[in-house]
Amino acid sequence: MQKLLAGLIAFCFPLFFEASAQTPQRFDVIIDEIFADPTPIISLPNAEFVELKNTSGRNINLQGWRVSSLTTRSAPFPSYVLPADSFLILSGTANSVAFTNYGRTLGITSFPALDNSGAVLYLTSKEEITIHSVPYNNTWFQNDVKSSGGWSIEMIDTKNPCTGAGNWKASTDIRGGTPGIKNAVGASNPDKIAPALVRAVAVDSLTIILTFSETVDSANAAINRNYSISDGIGSPVSVVTLAPTFNQVKLTLSNPIIKDKVYTITANDISDCTGNSIIAMNTTRVGLASLPDTFDIIINEILFNPKPTSVDYVEIYNRSNKIVDLKDLYIANRSSSTNALGSLHQLTARSLLIFPEDFFVISESGYIVQQNYLAKNIDNFIDVPMPSLPNDAGVMVILNSQGKILDELHYTAKWHFALIDNEEGIALERIDYNKATQNKDNWTSAASTANFGTPSYQNSQFRTGLALQGEVSVIPKTFSPDNDGFEDFAMLNIKMATVGYVANVTIFDAAGRPLRYLARNATLASTASFKWDGLDDKLHKVPVGVYVIYTEVFNLDGKKRSFKNTVIVAAKF
Structure with a gap:
């Protein structure tokens, strides 16, 4: 009996010692599933629930650990040894019994409520070491149906714990998730993408916060010579990598920056936690912001009648010389009965700068807007609860943090281009930044050649102020539509000096007979292109020969221009 007891002690003691004595390191245990x-x-x-996975290769005692959100910190975990390469389901104490049939389960006092989107979860040891953090949101599902509820998001490759959205997706298990077992989406997914410097914000004249696209290596990110600031500011005197996500770095300067002056920050020799070093996207702008005044920030584009697959959006533009912090801006509408402001919402609780001549897009889901329209600046989208924007007419108001109205638009669907039959999915664009917002002649429909919306970049109907002129060209002038990969089609390129035009494009044969209506009532941006593949309207290949492309351009003011271009359809013999 004594020998048996001694054997048990000899067997168990190393496991207990191993699970208790070693100080845990980052990523020893990771959050790999969130429900x-x-x-x-x-x-x-x-x-x-939240699922943990022990990736350390040894047993770990979780006593004193905590799981937290940015607003709630759980009570310390009781003593619990998590074996190597195993999973643990964390839930509130009242709910943990519901998961006992799925695998190892631990009920946690003060378990943080899990926001459906836009949240940060992080795991800390009793030594207050941040072991892992996950800044998740709804786009990580990569599935519009599953993101509405009932499904978990799972980490694809648990050997790649630093990558965010690119290493997570909705569970494919028919139950909606895989608590307590290997993730259904588990696969090799190594991180091969270098970190990028996304943005910078000046907290004050001597403090700047940098944000990177992913978790960075804390050691080299904290070296001050890895950063340089333009206009004589130089390198910071101190650098601190910020927990819990470690994708942010605080710089302390020796020389102050000046309000409303734009500086450039460059970051070098920064790597992510898998060793990918920053290469190209290593610069960003920063400056000390000012409070915007009337007409500094304007409403530049609005979609109030979206397609079923899209959502309302409002684009704002900084027409001033000020650097503006978007946390100082609010949106609202007005009551149709009392005209009182309503549905007031702050654009963002965190600092986010809009520089002179920058665009930002406000919507309930920037992800959905980007699925429906070309977005040239994907970082310039803000998700916020939107005021109601009726399809026929409504009001959009932009205010600063002092309650001063910066811009106000009373829109109506009647401002759309008159020849458009169905305004669904078509944004209204401002033509001139400097003309009055409420001037109906300063608004028109986004061009069809821009997919009826230009969120995050210059409007398709932006007025350049040049004289009324235009040109139409065909490239190449001879083509052979034989699908051999060389000059199989001709491109008709239209360039107009002003916006607000509509085009009809017709192709005639040498006898003057119309063969192909290439465009009918197509609203134009300042530039547009149409492709002719050598087919007629019946999709029959036209004979070899000379053809005339007749382009008619006009607007509602009665201004009209026509262009004739010849093109040769050839063939190989």
Whole structure:
């Protein structure tokens, strides 16, 4: 009996010692599954959970650890040894019993409520070391149906814990998730993408916060010579990598920056936690912001009648010389009965700068807007609860943090281009930044050649102020539509010096007979292109020969221009 007891002690003591004595390191245990929205129920219990995985290769005692959000910190975990390469389901104490049939489960006092989107979860040891953090949001599902609830998001490659959205997706398990077992989406997904410097914000004249696209290596990110600021500011005197996400760095300067002056910050020799070094996207702008005044920030584009697949959006533009912090801006509408301001919402609680001549897009889901329209500046989108924007007419108001109205638009669907039959999915664009917002002649429909919307970049109907002129060219002038990969089609390129035009493009044969209506009532941006593939309207290949492309351009003011271009359809013999 004594020998048996001694054997048990000899066997168990190393496991206990190993699980208790070693100080845990970052990524020893990771958060690899999040179930933030249990409804509608697919199959899993109607309760939130977080799954942990021990990736350290040794047993770890979780006593004193905590799981936290940015607003709630759980109570310390009780003593619990998590074996190497195993999973643990964390839930609130009242809900943990619902998961006991799925695998190892630990009920946690003060378990943080899991926001459905736009949240940060992080795991800390009893030594207050941040072991892992996950700044998740709804786009990580990569599935519009599953993001509405009932499904978990799962980490694809647990050997790649630093990558965000690119290493997570909705579970493919028919139950809605895989608590307690290997993730259904598990696969090799190594991080091969270098970190990028996304933005910088000046907290004050001597303090700047940098944000990177992913978690960075804390050691080299904290070296001050890795950063340089333009206009004589130089390198910071101190650098601190910020927990819990470690994708932000605080710089302390020796020389102050000046208000409303734009500086450039360059970051070198910064790597992510898998060793990818920053290469190209290593610069960004920064400056000390000012409070905007009337007409500094204007409403530049508005979509109030979206397609079923899209959402309303409002684009704002900084027409001033000021650097503006978007946390100082609010949106609102007005009551149709009392004209009182309503549905007031701050654009963002965190500092985010809009520089002179910059555009930002406000919507309930920038991700959905980007799925429906070309977005040239994907970082310039803000998700915020939107005021109601009726399809026929409504009001959009932009205010500063002092309650001063910066711009106000009373729009109506009647401002759309008169020849458009269905305004659904077509944005209204401002033509001139400097003309009055309420001037109906300063608004028109976004061009069809710009997919009826230009969120985050210059409007398709932006007026350049040049004289009324234009040109139409065809490239190449001879083509052979034989699908051999060389000059298989001709491109008709239209360039107009002003906007607000509509084009009709018709192709005639040498006898003057119309063969192909290439465009009918196409609203134009300042530039547009149309492709002719050598087919007629019946999709039959036209004979070899000379053809005339007749382009007619006009607007509602009665201004009209026509262009004739010849093109040769050839063939190989």
